[in-house]
Amino acid sequence: MSALKPGDQFPSDVVFSYIPWSEEQEDIKACGIPINYNASKEWADKKVVVFALPGAFTPVCSAAHVPGYIENLPKLRAKGVDVVAVLAYNDAYVMSAWGKANNVQGDDILFLSDPEAKFSKSIGWADEEGRTGRYAIVIDHGKVIYSQRERGKNILEVSKAEAILEAI
Template identity: 40%
Template structure:
């Protein structure tokens, strides 16, 4: 079942590569007592993710934070090292969290997995964005096609805030 507005996020542990090395980031650590924008991409370094979705959040980071958001995170079903390389390459390291859901446990737990094997990607995450307050989903925007980043993009999130 797909997560919905009003639902509490399940407990999960992500991996994140930081300037100080790899760390574990739990949903409790990331969301407890905070207002967080979380967006998901089918894959780091993929065209729509790298050319549209992620840049929008990096360019609008300060505007999003100015509207009462404590943190911004991107999650993908990629390994820790790929996510770390993407953070460095995009200039996003230290600006937003680049969370590795390496085994798709979180993605499956919230019903957002998609089989992109036809495109040689395997099981990945649907493209979405959500506003989470203290672990509860307050807004959820799911893209109809993994190749689009409109409903889940930074501009749409700014309108919600």
């Protein structure tokens, strides 16, 4: 598969891994059990912003990328976004801990694992090291309406929350 472009249908077989947030497991040291998240099915009838990045707890990702989405979540919701998800190659345990470290509760932002960067590789958007690249995709009821990859690893322009707000 090649990169997703506006007008494309989101693939029908995309499954990520994640640990659902729960109040009982809200402590950062608590481990839940990873489950499959069938993004194709879950997002078929929703407006979704998925932003991807090279790794949890890394400088640009932790200092700017995720905080920008947390800060702009109300504005994204006001524009009709049902789901905001962050995607990285880290395993579901690390992604869950990263969500907790950012005080994200419930389904405000889904912290999804792209094991072995399988999805990112399938669209040609893995980075040089074979990890999830930095990009953003907006899906509206199964159709891609925005899809941009950053021009460099530590650059945050087209995948930041503010760029998405301008585009939608």
